[in-house]
Amino acid sequence: MDVLLDEFDINIIKELEKDGRMAYSAIATALKISNTMVHQRINRLIDQGIIIGIKPIINEKKIGFDWASFTGITLNKDQDSNRIIAELKNIPEITECYYVTGSFTLYIKIVAQDHEHMRKILYEKIDNIPGISKTDSIIELGCAFKRNVSL
CATH class of the missing domain: 3.30.70.920 (Lrp/AsnC effector binding domain/regulation of amino acid metabolism (RAM) domain)
Known part of the structure; x- marks a missing residue:
């Protein structure tokens, strides 16, 4: 099943790629959207298997x-x-x-x-x-x- 990502999803993912520990409120502020929207979008991306985890990358x-x-x-x-x-x-x-x-x-x-x-x-x-x-x-x-x- 192909999942369509909209501009909000893509921008949220890009923010998480910069720093996976970034607070949802900081993402919301950077993207000028609500904290609730960020939270709902990230949960949906996880439920759909698009984001499969946020974990440290060990050198x-x-x-x-x-x-x-x-x-x-x-x-x-x-x-x-x-x-x-x-x-x-x-x-x-x-x-x-x-x-x-x-x-x-x-x-x-x-x-x-x-x-x-x-x-x-x-x-x-x-x-x-x-x-x-x-x-x-x-x-x-x-x-x-x-x-x-x-x-």
Whole structure:
């Protein structure tokens, strides 16, 4: 179902992108609309699944996770993907997991403290999950940018 966003929705989202902790009253003041309207709009955007959460974005490097990889996973049987995804969710260093087409079934992002930590995640945790046939990793050297889609 396509959801149409009007100018008020878009402007509220843009304000939240600047600072997700911004008070509804501050958004209302900036947009010259009522606090009630902001509150109702944000609740509706959350209920519709357009806004899926307002949470901090952690800079992993600042807390000691200096290594990251993008890792493609090949499964023995694609039908096992739900079970394997459930096991991947139990590895806290895996921060993202995607279904993909092509050579892999899944594509994940892993963060690690150093190369030895990365090796342990790959060889002692991921490779020991039954049903995983192969992994192929690309080491991340830094994020040039990351953003939401433009509204």
